[in-house]
Amino acid sequence: MTQKYTSDLALFINGVWRSGEGRETRPVLNPALGAGIADLPVATAADLEEALAAAEQGFKAWRAVDVDTRAGILRKAADLLRERAETIAVLLTTEQGKPKAEALGEVMGSASMFDFYAEEAKRAYGRVLVRPTGQRAMVIKQPVGPVAVFTPWNFPVYMLAKKLAPALAAGCSVIAKPAEECPASTSALIRCLADAGVPANVAQMVYGDPDFISRTLIASPVIRKVSFTGSTAVGKHLMRLAADGVKRITMELGGHAPVLVFDDVDLARVLDVLVPQKFRNAGQVCVSPTRFYVQEGIYDAFLKGFAERTAALKVGNGLEAGVQMGPLANPRRPAALAGLIGDAAARGGKLLVGGEAYGDGFFFQPTLIADVPNDAEIMNTEPFGPVAVTRPFVTLDDAIGEANRLPFGLAAFAFTNNLRTANLAGDAIEAGMVGINSFAISVADAPFGGVKHSGFGSEGGSEGLDSYMVTKAIHQA
Numbered sequence: 001m002t003q004k005y006t007s008d009l010a011l012f013i014n015g016v017w018r019s020g021e022g023r024e025t026r027p028v029l030n031p032a033l034g035a036g037i038a039d040l041p042v043a044t045a046a047d048l049e050e051a052l053a054a055a056e057q058g059f060k061a062w063r064a065v066d067v068d069t070r071a072g073i074l075r076k077a078a079d080l081l082r083e084r085a086e087t088i089a090v091l092l093t094t095e096q097g098k099p100k101a102e103a104l105g106e107v108m109g110s111a112s113m114f115d116f117y118a119e120e121a122k123r124a125y126g127r128v129l130v131r132p133t134g135q136r137a138m139v140i141k142q143p144v145g146p147v148a149v150f151t152p153w154n155f156p157v158y159m160l161a162k163k164l165a166p167a168l169a170a171g172c173s174v175i176a177k178p179a180e181e182c183p184a185s186t187s188a189l190i191r192c193l194a195d196a197g198v199p200a201n202v203a204q205m206v207y208g209d210p211d212f213i214s215r216t217l218i219a220s221p222v223i224r225k226v227s228f229t230g231s232t233a234v235g236k237h238l239m240r241l242a243a244d245g246v247k248r249i250t251m252e253l254g255g256h257a258p259v260l261v262f263d264d265v266d267l268a269r270v271l272d273v274l275v276p277q278k279f280r281n282a283g284q285v286c287v288s289p290t291r292f293y294v295q296e297g298i299y300d301a302f303l304k305g306f307a308e309r310t311a312a313l314k315v316g317n318g319l320e321a322g323v324q325m326g327p328l329a330n331p332r333r334p335a336a337l338a339g340l341i342g343d344a345a346a347r348g349g350k351l352l353v354g355g356e357a358y359g360d361g362f363f364f365q366p367t368l369i370a371d372v373p374n375d376a377e378i379m380n381t382e383p384f385g386p387v388a389v390t391r392p393f394v395t396l397d398d399a400i401g402e403a404n405r406l407p408f409g410l411a412a413f414a415f416t417n418n419l420r421t422a423n424l425a426g427d428a429i430e431a432g433m434v435g436i437n438s439f440a441i442s443v444a445d446a447p448f449g450g451v452k453h454s455g456f457g458s459e460g461g462s463e464g465l466d467s468y469m470v471t472k473a474i475h476q477a
């Protein structure tokens with residue numbers, strides 16, 4: 001199976017697709033083959049300067065476009081994404097590795113972001129404050145200004161849509177630096193926006209050296225807001241850069257999601273949900289269930305059922321029919337996982353299934369490790385891969401203590417049929433999102449974001465729109 005791109009990769013600056021012209025390039029890999037499939041042009045300092053100047057002009061014009069017109073353009077972009085979903089999904093699987101069905105779901109979810117924010121932008125209400133006769137005070141919301149967004153390789157299209165949709169709906173212009181690993185699918189999204197009528201200088205896209213691009217964009221006075229999804233380490237670095245210019249930020253950073261399974265559940269039904277979720281996108285999901293805490297009475301049965309289902313997963317090239325898990329997205333991940341698994345085993349964790357990298361691409365076996373002690377690195381560092389780690393617990397308080405033990409607080413999950421347990425777990429777990437008997441926590445109309453080291457601010461819902469707006473009070477005597 002040859003899996004090369006059919007179109008050239010390019011930057012999109014001020015409405016012009018720019019490739020060659022003497023720019024350096026960096027290779028793009030197909031993770032199922034472990035081989036290069038395309039060359040991506042790298043943005044120069046002059047490219048970034050031009051993009052910044054265009055974004056400044058674009059913002060002035062776009063903020064003045066009435067909200068119905070902006071909404072119509074965003075709805076059109078959503079329609080184009082759906083029309084082109086099949087083609088975009090193949091590009092996404094080819095450069096990222098996830099099964100094509102997951103890639104299609106990602107594109108459809110991205111379209112729903114544009115639909116949601118096309119409508120939500122109309123509800124950026126202000127308020128009028130009561131004052132003596134003839135006087136009033138108004139509170140209004142205005143778009144923050146040109147925005148720099150940085151998005152990762154695990155959901156390259158959806159993460160970009162999650163930032164572009166609210167930013168454009170709010171009236172901001174955007175310079176996006178999507179992940180260099182997955183440029184064809186993200187370019188396809190930008191093309192949908194351009195074809196839908198987003199003006200040339202309003203949604204731009206650059207790739208290259210992440211550090212150079214983020215330093216340059218964040219330092220520019222043109223940029224008023226920075227939004228990043230990725231690791232906590234890079235997020236902290238970007239927060240420091242943003243602090244110099246007192247820029248607003250949204251930071252969607254790492255997690256290490258606990259899953260509490262109580263002994264009152266229908267275990268087979270719960271396992272049928274847990275195992276596919278654990279291995280979705282080969283575990284490279286910021287809200288992936290990672291630390292499984294299981295009440296002691298059902299712990300052995302849980303391990304047996306989890307192991308059987310894990311061993312039965314079909315792993316392979318995501319473009320092949322029936323494949324349930326693809327390769328890891330880049331060569332950094334198998335190496336990182338091997339280190340974490342080796343450490344867990346050395347500290348007494350029991351490797352029940354998997355544990356090995358294999359094949360020409362970046363494949364890794366779905367893995368289950370039981371009884372992993374808290375001092376193992378994998379209990380403290382997000383594995384970001386197809387590895388489940390388990391420990392038994394006795395009481396609800398023990399389980400909550402384990403869930404809240406880490407400095408992260410992105411997603412958490414609890415499975416129980418007891419309403420009181422569900423309520424207590426929902427209240428006590430320190431996380432931005434808690435799924436009770438559900439993994440459906442990333443949707444357009446609900447806020448998504450972390451607490452503690454998992455980040456700052458929310459995407460999705462009305463909060464997502466708010467994060468691209470500033471509040472102004474106008475007092476009139």
Ligand code: NAD
Binds near residue numbers: 152229234253384
């Ligand atoms: P990394 O920390 O090098 O990069 C994480 C992301 O940040 C990538 O998309 C990268 O392009 C971007 N990035 C890196 N340096 C940057 C800079 N100076 N300016 C702007 N962007 C920059 O690590 P990685 O090997 O790509 O991934 C490793 C870890 O990152 C994972 O284990 C996971 O914890 C985390 N991660 C989280 C998410 C998420 O959705 N929250 C997504 C991808 C990676």
